[in-house]
Amino acid sequence: MAMAYLAWRLARRSCPSSLQVTSFPVVQLHMNRTAMRASQKDFENSMNQVKLLKKDPGNEVKLKLYALYKQATEGPCNMPKPGVFDLINKAKWDAWNALGSLPKEAARQNYVDLVSSLSPSLESSSQVEPGTDRKSTGFETLVVTSEDGITKIMFNRPKKKNAINTEMYHEIMRALKAASKDDSIITVLTGNGDYYSSGNDLTNFTDIPPGGVEEKAKNNAVLLREFVGCFIDFPKPLIAVVNGPAVGISVTLLGLFDAVYASDRMVFFSLLPLQATFHTPFSHLGQSPEGCSSYTFPKIMSPAKATEMLIFGKKLTAGEACAQGLVTEVFPDSTFQKEVWTRLKAFAKLPPNALRISKEVIRKREREKLHAVNAEECNVLQGRWLSDECTNAVVNFLSRKSKL
Numbered sequence: 001m002a003m004a005y006l007a008w009r010l011a012r013r014s015c016p017s018s019l020q021v022t023s024f025p026v027v028q029l030h031m032n033r034t035a036m037r038a039s040q041k042d043f044e045n046s047m048n049q050v051k052l053l054k055k056d057p058g059n060e061v062k063l064k065l066y067a068l069y070k071q072a073t074e075g076p077c078n079m080p081k082p083g084v085f086d087l088i089n090k091a092k093w094d095a096w097n098a099l100g101s102l103p104k105e106a107a108r109q110n111y112v113d114l115v116s117s118l119s120p121s122l123e124s125s126s127q128v129e130p131g132t133d134r135k136s137t138g139f140e141t142l143v144v145t146s147e148d149g150i151t152k153i154m155f156n157r158p159k160k161k162n163a164i165n166t167e168m169y170h171e172i173m174r175a176l177k178a179a180s181k182d183d184s185i186i187t188v189l190t191g192n193g194d195y196y197s198s199g200n201d202l203t204n205f206t207d208i209p210p211g212g213v214e215e216k217a218k219n220n221a222v223l224l225r226e227f228v229g230c231f232i233d234f235p236k237p238l239i240a241v242v243n244g245p246a247v248g249i250s251v252t253l254l255g256l257f258d259a260v261y262a263s264d265r266m267v268f269f270s271l272l273p274l275q276a277t278f279h280t281p282f283s284h285l286g287q288s289p290e291g292c293s294s295y296t297f298p299k300i301m302s303p304a305k306a307t308e309m310l311i312f313g314k315k316l317t318a319g320e321a322c323a324q325g326l327v328t329e330v331f332p333d334s335t336f337q338k339e340v341w342t343r344l345k346a347f348a349k350l351p352p353n354a355l356r357i358s359k360e361v362i363r364k365r366e367r368e369k370l371h372a373v374n375a376e377e378c379n380v381l382q383g384r385w386l387s388d389e390c391t392n393a394v395v396n397f398l399s400r401k402s403k404l
């Protein structure tokens with residue numbers, strides 16, 4: 001009887017299992033990328049598609065397209081550098097020059113990939129129009145969708161760089177609680193627009209309740225503790241799809257995720273390209289680390305490297321964050337969404353109980369410690385929020401932004 005059962009199991013294993021089937025596209029994609037190069041015809045088709053784009057893709061993408069086009073047709077940048085006041089030509093030159101010695105063939109391929117990522121049928125870095133809310137209901141600051149075994153929680157305040165206001169803290173907790181109980185296999189957090197998130201919305205400090213600033217600080221500490229607690233206790237694999245720069249609490253929380261995939265997206269600051277960064281400017285804000293980062297970061301990246309980030313506010317690029325272990329893998333922005341979602345869909349076909357149980361085995365021995373760290377960090381922060389250092393930093397930001 002046992003032998004018959006074993007024979008039956010073996011026979012089934014020779015058929016394509018769901019694991020074999022789902023891991024195939026990932027392998028296939030990489031094979032395609034290395035084995036195939038865009039032909040001249042593909043390149044010309046893409047140039048025509050660009051002319052047909054219904055929506056202006058924005059300066060950032062246009063500069064990228066320009067640079068890849070020049071690299072693909074003329075090779076490495078061979079123009080003299082324009083003067084600092086010739087802003088537009090300088091931005092174009094910078095974008096082209098940044099491609100270094102990228103071979104013409106690779107530039108052609110990247111151009112084709114980038115144009116295809118702009119096609120409405122594919123997901124792009126800016127995944128929904130600001131304010132649109134396709135499948136979720138009852139969320140003002142998020143778009144929550146569930147398909148292919150994946151619940152996707154997307155920060156949706158792109159005009160505010162996805163800064164997390166009080167409402168959003170509550171909505172994220174609500175979405176996480178729902179995702180922990182729904183029939184999805186994995187949960188993903190990501191951002192809409194050019195930022196992943198600029199962290200805590202600094203206007204959270206401005207609406208002072210009747211009990212004064214002490215009550216405000218206490219309320220924020222309670223909120224923060226509950227919020228971070230949801231990440232510590234989240235039972236399914238939790239994955240961050242970091243589509244752009246991340247600041248503050250959106251960075252520290254990454255230490256509690258099971259995987260972090262990041263785009264090498266360039267953001268433009270005054271027309272100058274800057275690479276996406278992971279930034280925790282707590283000292284500059286008169287604050288102290290949260291999200292359990294005082295415990296997770298030294299473990300992930302060594303105490304000295306964690307000090308540079310958490311105490312001295314050193315910004316890491318996606319590549320550096322990956323080298324330090326905070327980010328699992330970095331993808332080129334032009335193919336980021338396509339590659340990451342293909343991979344996630346494959347993960348979501350793995351046996352769900354095995355995923356949950358394995359996560360629990362890993363998290364179990366750390367959970368108590370993480371809750372204790374969270375409580376202590378919130379306690380310290382409550383004091384920091386009442387300090388002159390913190391008040392001055394927040395006032396500076398808000399007055400710079402003409403909010404005061």
Ligand SMILES: CCCCC/C=C/C(=O)SCCNC(=O)CCNC(=O)[C@H](O)C(C)(C)COP(=O)(O)OP(=O)(O)OC[C@H]1O[C@@H](n2cnc3c(N)ncnc32)[C@H](O)[C@@H]1OP(=O)(O)O
Nearest residue numbers: 159160161163198199200201202203220224247248249401
């Ligand atoms: C209650 C729990 C507390 C948990 C403790 C958490 C701590 C942290 O997360 S600390 C980190 C806090 N975040 C920051 O310090 C970032 C502040 N923002 C910036 O430095 C910049 O806005 C930027 C670098 C993220 C982007 O700069 P730029 O490209 O120049 O864009 P704008 O500054 O013009 O931003 C557009 C728009 O968005 C508003 N905004 C962006 N981030 C925040 C924020 N964190 N809080 C509030 N508002 C933010 C910005 O004010 C602009 O608004 P408008 O002027 O109305 O267009």
